[in-house]
Amino acid sequence: MLVLLPPSEGKAASGRGAPLKTDSLSLPGLTAARETVLGELVDLCAGDEEKAREVLGLSEGLRGEVAKNTELLTAGARPAGEIYTGVLYDALDLASLDAAAKRRAARSLLVFSGLWGAVRVTDRIPSYRCSMGVKLPGLGALGAYWRAPMAEVLPEAAGERLVLDLRSSAYAAAWKPKGQVAERTATVRVLHAPTRKVVSHFNKATKGRIVRSLLTSGSVPSGPAELVEALRDLGYEVEAEAPAKAGRAWSLDVLVDEIH
Numbered sequence: 494m495l496v497l498l499p500p501s502e503g504k505a506a507s508g509r510g511a512p513l514k515t516d517s518l519s520l521p522g523l524t525a526a527r528e529t530v531l532g533e534l535v536d537l538c539a540g541d542e543e544k545a546r547e548v549l550g551l552s553e554g555l556r557g558e559v560a561k562n563t564e565l566l567t568a569g570a571r572p573a574g575e576i577y578t579g580v581l582y583d584a585l586d587l588a589s590l591d592a593a594a595k596r597r598a599a600r601s602l603l604v605f606s607g608l609w610g611a612v613r614v615t616d617r618i619p620s621y622r623c624s625m626g627v628k629l630p631g632l633g634a635l636g637a638y639w640r641a642p643m644a645e646v647l648p649e650a651a652g653e654r655l656v657l658d659l660r661s662s663a664y665a666a667a668w669k670p671k672g673q674v675a676e677r678t679a680t681v682r683v684l685h686a687p688t689r690k691v692v693s694h695f696n697k698a699t700k701g702r703i704v705r706s707l708l709t710s711g712s713v714p715s716g717p718a719e720l721v722e723a724l725r726d727l728g729y730e731v732e733a734e735a736p737a738k739a740g741r742a743w744s745l746d747v748l749v750d751e752i753h
Contacts, residue, residue: 562621
């Protein structure tokens with residue numbers, strides 16, 4: 494199984510270890526594109542601070558994020574699973590997984606990023622600020638920029654596995670599974686059952702719990718239909734819609750009564 498996750502807006506501080514090595518990151522086919530975005534971002538943030546803040550969509554209170562981006566080439570790096578924080582990652586709680594579940598997480602979790610394209614949770618990266626919705630002056634919208642390199646790399650990364658897509662719309666724009674990969678893909682919404690509405694905080698927390706449940710159970714569904722059964726066995730209420738046409742993804746709604 495390959496699980497596609499969004500990053501977190503907020504991030505933990507960079508580590509004190511060795512700095513980033515772009516050629517050591519997973520999915521080496523993305524290295525050139527990563528280095529291009531990285532160079533553009535560092536140059537932007539090393540120049541006019543107000544322009545950088547505007548481009549990155551940062552409030553006055555987040556002015557320090559601009560300075561942090563200027564140090565991306567020299568800051569200490571730590572595993573991406575420790576860098577990403579927030580509601581989904583708090584619920585996932587990678588650090589508390591047992592050894593077997595951590596190995597499954599290393600193989601199966603892929604975090605999408607405006608800066609890196611996508612990284613595994615074991616890839617060592619510095620803390621940064623650059624969402625997929627950013628339009629860098631020299632590259633334009635990052636969601637569009639990443640489509641070509643992702644289209645080259647992600648089908649191979651998915652292989653013959655089930656793809657569980659938990660990304661938000663901004664990050665889903667960077668890669669849309671097609672053909673046979675799409676047919677093995679399940680996109681998930683989390684709905685408040687009484688209202689049938691998506692609630693952002695609730696949505697993220699439940700997605701984190703879903704991933705944790707799959708990792709700790711050792712469940713290895715081979716396709717979307719098997720995923721539905723696995724989630725129901727784990728106690729989730731799931732409604733599934735198979736695609737009407739070939740080459741389309743499945744749509745799954747996970748219904749939860751309580752918002753927490």
